[in-house]
Amino acid sequence: MLNLAELTTPYLLLDPVKMERNIARLQKHMDKLGVTLRPHVKTAKSIDVVRRLFADGKGPITVSTLKEAEYFAEHGFTDITYAVGISPDKLPRVVELLRMGVTLRVLVDSMAQAQAVVKAAAQLGHKIPALIEIDCDGERAGLSKNDPKIVEIGRYLHENGEFCGILMHAGGSYHCPDKAAKEAAAEHERATAVAVRDQLVAAGVPCPIVSVGSTPTAHFAEDLTGVTEMRAGVYVFQDLVMAGLHVCExxxxxxxxxxxxxxxxxxxxxxxxxxxxxxxxxxxxxxxxxxxxxxxxxxxxxxxxxxxxxxxxxxxxxxxxxxxxxxxxxxxxxxxxxxxxxxxxxxxxxxxxxxxxxxxxxxxxxxxxxxxxx
Structure with a gap:
């Protein structure tokens, strides 16, 4: 057992009561909207924290590194999305986790990545489920809503048995201090995702996963019709940026x-x-x-x-x-x-x-x- 008087500073103090209150708040909101919450564990990176997110301790979760995926897989998590664009050198590690029985999805936004996924799947003898990343607000990676490469890549992955859906992150919500702007960002994220899904389906490419998320849009979404899952991470702890955005106090x-x-x-x-x-x-x-x-x-x-x-x-x-x-x-x-x-x-x-x-x-x-x- 630790003794506060004996600890050397600086150290990181976690208030579990506040943490559990933050967890319960967002889970209640997602339950109300009828959407699965897929927490982003890149914030906590601790099994002791992440176990508090689930009644059964199995997920689903989002990760930002393969080390996170491997770590949480070792602790029994089997439903994982790796939400950073995949590089070909990481695919053998992805397949090792897939062989262990972990459903690990990778992220692409180019034909080069899609081709690397299909090639690795053939060489390593295991299908690699892939999501296409969509850019809804110009903040980061991903393909724009009307880019014809979305259907091209989706069809290519689908024909090779690798495609499982789309994913986006409303990074622009971090610039929305007032309530109306955050609500608008959440609706824009949702509408963009649904529009891209409809484009794919109309082109004959099934799109079972429609994944969106950021901590601001997760808290201020009023309607998630057409979305299958919401991702958020920093909400577990909250911070001064979120307080400045009036997501928390x-x-x-x-x-x-x-x-x-x-x-x-x-x-x-x-x-x-x-x-x-x-x-x-x-x-x-x-x-x-x-x-x-x-x-x-x-x-x-x-x-x-x-x-x-x-x-x-x-x-x-x-x-x-x-x-x-x-x-x-x-x-x-x-x-x-x-x-x-x-x-x-x-x-x-x-x-x-x-x-x-x-x-x-x-x-x-x-x-x-x-x-x-x-």
């Missing part, structure tokens, strides 16, 4: 980095901590939002935010804490050796800096390991 953020005060620069209005970018990450996802939270919002150890106190700058192992520019708040008196909690801009990026989570339960403090790398 500050008190919903379930993870924080615990840091120790190591010095002061009173002439500059700085408090120094031992949590630099190696602990917090370099993610500045709130920089373009209404409230710039620097590299993280600083809270007391009970989770109460100090007024306008942020990590304004970082180096590798130093975090510079100061009052947000323009604020009339005063720098709190934090002595050397005193600890604080720092809420992250981007839960996925901050969590990736650590080997696991320190978790206070009802009667003990435990450590939940996580995996990193590819």
């Amino acid at each position: 500050l008190q919903d953020i379930a993870i924080s980095v615990v840091a120790t005060v190591i010095g002061h620069r009173p002439e500059k209005g700085w408090i120094m901590t031992d949590a630099g970018w190696m602990a917090l990450s370099r993610d500045r996802g709130t920089a373009q939002q209404e409230v710039d939270q620097g590299y993280g919002l600083v809270c007391a150890m009970d989770g109460t935010p100090y007024q306008d106190l942020i990590v304004s700058s970082t180096s590798q192992e130093h975090g510079i804490v100061s009052v947000r520019k323009g604020s009339k708040a005063k720098l709190p008196k934090l002595e050397v050796g005193q600890q604080v909690r720092i809420l992250p801009n981007h839960a996925c990026a901050t969590a990736s800096q650590f080997e696991g989570y320190v978790v206070p339960t009802a009667d003990e403090l435990v450590f939940w390991p996580r995996i990193n790398y590819w």
